[in-house]
Amino acid sequence: MTFNDKIKKATTHVNQDEGLIFEKSSPGKKAYKLPPLDVPEVDAEALLGEHAREDLGHLPEVSEIEIIRHFTRMSTWNFAVDYGMYPLGSCTMKYNARVNEFAARLPGLANAHPYQPERISQGALRIMQMLREQLIEITGMDAITLQPAAGAHGELTGILLVRAYLESQGNPRKKILVPDSAHGTNPATAAMSGYAVENLKSNAAGMVDISSLVAQVNEDVAALMLTNPNTLGIFEQEIHKIADVLHDKGALLYMDGANMNALVGKVRPGDFGADVMHLNLHKTFSTPHGGGGPGSGPVACKKMLEPFLPTPVLKENADGTLAFDYNRPQSIGRVRMFFGNFGMFVRALAYIMANGPDGLRQTTEDAVLNANYIRKKLEGIYELPYKTPTMHEVVFSDHLQTRKGVKTGDIAKRLIDYGFHPYTVSFPLVVHGAMMIEPTESESKEELDLFIDAMKAVAEEIEESPEIVLEAPHNTRVSRIDETAAARKPILRWRPSQKAEAKEAEKLEAAMKG
Amino acid sequence: MRYLPKSQSDRDTMLGEIGADSIDDLFSSIPAEYRLTRDLNIPRQYAESEIVDFFRERALESAQGYVSFLGAGAYSHYRPVVIESLVSRGEWFTAYTPYQPEISQGTLQAIFEFQTMICELTGMDVANASMYDGSTGAAEALMMATRVTGRHKAVIASTVHPEYREVITTYARYEGTPIWTIGHNENGRVDLEKLESSIDNETAGVLIQSPNFLGLIEDVPAIADIVHKKGALLIVSIAEAASLGIVKPPTEADIVSMEAQSFGVPLGYGGPYCGVIATRDKFVRQMPGRLAGETRDRNGKRGYVLTLSTREQHIRREKATSNICTNQALVALMVNIFMTVYGKEGLKDLAKHNLAKAHYAAEQFKKKGAKLPFDGTPFFNEFVVQTKGDPYQLNSKLLKQQIIGGFPLKKFYPELGNAALWCCTETTSRASIDAAVKEVA
Numbered sequence: 001m002t003f004n005d006k007i008k009k010a011t012t013h014v015n016q017d018e019g020l021i022f023e024k025s026s027p028g029k030k031a032y033k034l035p036p037l038d039v040p041e042v043d044a045e046a047l048l049g050e051h052a053r054e055d056l057g058h059l060p061e062v063s064e065i066e067i068i069r070h071f072t073r074m075s076t077w078n079f080a081v082d083y084g085m086y087p088l089g090s091c092t093m094k095y096n097a098r099v100n101e102f103a104a105r106l107p108g109l110a111n112a113h114p115y116q117p118e119r120i121s122q123g124a125l126r127i128m129q130m131l132r133e134q135l136i137e138i139t140g141m142d143a144i145t146l147q148p149a150a151g152a153h154g155e156l157t158g159i160l161l162v163r164a165y166l167e168s169q170g171n172p173r174k175k176i177l178v179p180d181s182a183h184g185t186n187p188a189t190a191a192m193s194g195y196a197v198e199n200l201k202s203n204a205a206g207m208v209d210i211s212s213l214v215a216q217v218n219e220d221v222a223a224l225m226l227t228n229p230n231t232l233g234i235f236e237q238e239i240h241k242i243a244d245v246l247h248d249k250g251a252l253l254y255m256d257g258a259n260m261n262a263l264v265g266k267v268r269p270g271d272f273g274a275d276v277m278h279l280n281l282h283k284t285f286s287t288p289h290g291g292g293g294p295g296s297g298p299v300a301c302k303k304m305l306e307p308f309l310p311t312p313v314l315k316e317n318a319d320g321t322l323a324f325d326y327n328r329p330q331s332i333g334r335v336r337m338f339f340g341n342f343g344m345f346v347r348a349l350a351y352i353m354a355n356g357p358d359g360l361r362q363t364t365e366d367a368v369l370n371a372n373y374i375r376k377k378l379e380g381i382y383e384l385p386y387k388t389p390t391m392h393e394v395v396f397s398d399h400l401q402t403r404k405g406v407k408t409g410d411i412a413k414r415l416i417d418y419g420f421h422p423y424t425v426s427f428p429l430v431v432h433g434a435m436m437i438e439p440t441e442s443e444s445k446e447e448l449d450l451f452i453d454a455m456k457a458v459a460e461e462i463e464e465s466p467e468i469v470l471e472a473p474h475n476t477r478v479s480r481i482d483e484t485a486a487a488r489k490p491i492l493r494w495r496p497s498q499k500a501e502a503k504e505a506e507k508l509e510a511a512m513k514g
Numbered sequence: 515m516r517y518l519p520k521s522q523s524d525r526d527t528m529l530g531e532i533g534a535d536s537i538d539d540l541f542s543s544i545p546a547e548y549r550l551t552r553d554l555n556i557p558r559q560y561a562e563s564e565i566v567d568f569f570r571e572r573a574l575e576s577a578q579g580y581v582s583f584l585g586a587g588a589y590s591h592y593r594p595v596v597i598e599s600l601v602s603r604g605e606w607f608t609a610y611t612p613y614q615p616e617i618s619q620g621t622l623q624a625i626f627e628f629q630t631m632i633c634e635l636t637g638m639d640v641a642n643a644s645m646y647d648g649s650t651g652a653a654e655a656l657m658m659a660t661r662v663t664g665r666h667k668a669v670i671a672s673t674v675h676p677e678y679r680e681v682i683t684t685y686a687r688y689e690g691t692p693i694w695t696i697g698h699n700e701n702g703r704v705d706l707e708k709l710e711s712s713i714d715n716e717t718a719g720v721l722i723q724s725p726n727f728l729g730l731i732e733d734v735p736a737i738a739d740i741v742h743k744k745g746a747l748l749i750v751s752i753a754e755a756a757s758l759g760i761v762k763p764p765t766e767a768d769i770v771s772m773e774a775q776s777f778g779v780p781l782g783y784g785g786p787y788c789g790v791i792a793t794r795d796k797f798v799r800q801m802p803g804r805l806a807g808e809t810r811d812r813n814g815k816r817g818y819v820l821t822l823s824t825r826e827q828h829i830r831r832e833k834a835t836s837n838i839c840t841n842q843a844l845v846a847l848m849v850n851i852f853m854t855v856y857g858k859e860g861l862k863d864l865a866k867h868n869l870a871k872a873h874y875a876a877e878q879f880k881k882k883g884a885k886l887p888f889d890g891t892p893f894f895n896e897f898v899v900q901t902k903g904d905p906y907q908l909n910s911k912l913l914k915q916q917i918i919g920g921f922p923l924k925k926f927y928p929e930l931g932n933a934a935l936w937c938c939t940e941t942t943s944r945a946s947i948d949a950a951v952k953e954v955a
Contacts, residue, residue, distance in 0.1 A: 039874035075605035082604030108573030114784030123575030149646035188827035188837035194688035290844025294786035338784025356559030486809035
């Protein structure tokens with residue numbers, strides 16, 4: 001058996017090599033042309049004196065065609081949603097609609113200066129206002145801020161709201177409870193907000209253990225940060241009890257909205273007891289992940305937290321025009337300059353409009369259907385550590401495969417050869433050797449079947465010839481990358497001395513190919 | 515729904531395979547009392563053509579065809595067409611964070627190049643893959659200084675962007691970092707005497723901005739001497755990245771926090787932009803944010819990978835250097851392409867055009883009788899103009915001529931009276947400068 005004969009979705013093809021841009025640079029090449037200066041030229045040294053800069057170091061000098069090829073070639077080394085299923089659990093890698101991109105680039109929106117007068121910004125403000133209203137309806141909350149730049153930034157904003165509210169009640173309290181299945185951003189956020197972090201254990205069903213919760217919640221606890229459905233994809237069925245236990249002791253329920261793609265149109269956090277939550281527009285509302293960002297992390301909350309929202313807050317004047325209200329004496333202050341990642345607001349609103357209430361509900365249903373279909377088809381082939389019903393994502397473990405010495409990270413690398421982006425590896429931490437799969441609604445039955453076939457084929461390979469999986473990926477332009485070496489002796493930037501080294505390495509590579 | 519790739523019969527087949535009678539079975543873990551049994555009260559599904567029309571209408575309600583003299587932390591520079599062309603490739607914008615290096619080499623190599631160019635521009639040793647923006651980046655840089663020095667106080671110049679300072683106040687409040695704000699002298703720069711007297715042996719970091727919010731270039735070497743003598747770190751915030759083409763980089767700083775929006779990022783009503791933190795090698799382990807590093811694959815081939823992640827929240831949780839996860843990767847790519855297009859010579863030429871336009875405009879204001887309160891202090895492409903009339907009223911007059919005047923400073927710097935901050939970039943024409951000056955002065 002050759003190591004590629006079970007692969008149905010992908011094949012290898014020639015892809016272009018491309019060095020660093022600095023290695024293409026040579027003096028005199030240009031990719032720009034400025035128009036003639038219509039004002040008198042100035043003498044920089046005379047104007048700036050000792051502050052005048054003489055030299056820009058090793059910035060590149062290249063032509064336009066080289067730039068196009070450079071970034072195009074490099075782009076083809078990336079996997080992307082546009083290529084295929086990207087089942088990263090808790091990341092919600094769904095289709096990024098093109099009309100969203102079109103709308104965000106319209107001149108009146110893309111060129112708007114944040115300090116231009118409000119009366120000539122009404123279109124931009126209207127977009128923000130509509131998005132606010134619709135997100136409030138979707139979450140079942142009372143108020144919202146769009147200012148936070150990403151999910152973790154929303155968490156910080158939300159916990160600061162909790163803190164400001166509790167302070168106004170006389171005691172900010174000391175601790176935040178975080179379940180052991182939580183994203184790392186939750187404890188990091190709590191620490192940044194000046195709170196101690198206390199871990200909360202899950203029960204055998206993968207949910208918050210109510211008796212532990214009761215034992216841990218006291219007058220020192222400010223809030224519980226809860227992801228629902230949690231990172232195992234499990235809806236916290238006793239959510240009302242959780243909220244009650246907290247509220248009885250004067251603590252608040254913060255909901256991490258990372259997994260909101262399981263809930264939109266089916267249930268609203270505001271209805272089941274959440275006091276404050278963030279949304280990830282780059283997950284649930286389809287704004288693109290962009291290779292790591294930008295995101296947007298609006299924070300929705302109940303009425304009692306509204307006075308503390310970051311300044312400014314958008315308001316509607318009596319004449320129907322929109323304006324920012326900066327006079328918010330109880331506000332936690334700003335969390336970001338200007339008004340947030342406006343370009344993401346445009347995209348998210350376009351997504352909601354394209355869906356409508358029926359489309360959003362169907363989207364959620366399809367996301368949950370897809371995850372359950374994968375669960376059904378792969379259960380037994382991979383260990384399912386929690387049998388509790390799951391929603392938009394399912395977490396398996398590598399327990400059955402470790403007998404052959406193969407771990408979740410190895411299976412992930414082999415999936416790459418099969419034409420899929422891996423699932424989320426080794427998270428959540430409560431599952432040893434976790435394989436966290438979130439297909440989203442964007443996958444057809446055909447793509448899901450190919451994924452399932454690939455996962456089965458890898459499981460077979462592990463039984464027959466585990467070295468294939470241990471040495472994967474085989475079909476990528478680089479083989480497994482040495483992460484340990486990278487961290488041990490970090491090379492975090494190119495330096496001119498590397499030019500010579502790179503030439504040597506190329507020679508070595510050529511010799512090896514030969 | 516046109517984004518959903520399944521027919522009803524696909525759904526029925528899948529439900530059958532799962533062994534569910536209906537889709538509701540899959541939602542049975544949600545307590546019935548909370549399930550939504552109605553449609554969300556949001557507008558109906560729109561056709562793509564309707565969405566396009568809707569946003570075109572909103573775009574028309576926002577300023578178009580105006581000449582603008584606004585800067586103040588968001589700058590209007592020409593964006594080479596290749597930027598949109600390249601970042602519109604799905605391989606860039608529909609990819610996730612490059613956690614799987616074997617299928618993310620494009621993003622990783624681009625980050626590595628970005629880090630390199632930021633270092634070259636700022637004179638620092640190491641730069642991260644991006645922060646949310648200049649304001650949060652400055653706040654995180656100050657927090658970094660507290661970790662490096664083990665001290666807890668901060669000193670901030672009043673000439674740092676006022677909204678940056680507001681964000682820092684929010685961040686610092688619960689980190690237990692008291693802030694001393696120091697004013698500017700009659701030249702509009704940091705008052706060195708006040709600076710010296712406000713730093714004590716508990717001061718972790720001093721944050722200044724250069725060019726500062728009033729457009730003026732600070733004397734970074736002199737400030738650095740004072741700060742370092744007291745054992746604190748100097749953090750220099752740069753809000754107008756284009757200045758680095760002609761203004762000496764703050765090589766005396768310990769941390770540089772930059773907003774790179776000027777480099778090919780649309781104004782976009784304030785975001786998304788691109789913050790970035792750069793620093794000395796010795797401080798890298800206290801730095802927040804992602805870092806790409808060079809390494810080798812199993813066959814010895816050069817490759818790139820996210821590295822030093824033991825600083826980050828997904829590994830270190832509550833002991834992480836920051837909670838930041840998502841950053842501004844695609845915007846950093848725009849910045850990267852912009853820096854590559856202009857390069858070593860172009861960024862200098864571009865900066866010279868900015869310098870020339872702003873100095874021409876300043877001269878015209880002066881000639882026509884307006885007062886330049888900080889005349890004589892070096893500036894890049896922004897300058898303060900004092901007028902007899904109220905700048906808000908002057909701006910209203912200008913708006914009628916499709917001109918957006920300078921940023922009125924009353925709100926943040928009432929001591930400057932009827933003053934506004936005017937910005938000219940390479941895109942500002944002489945004719946529009948002349949028209950604005952005529953109306954204002």
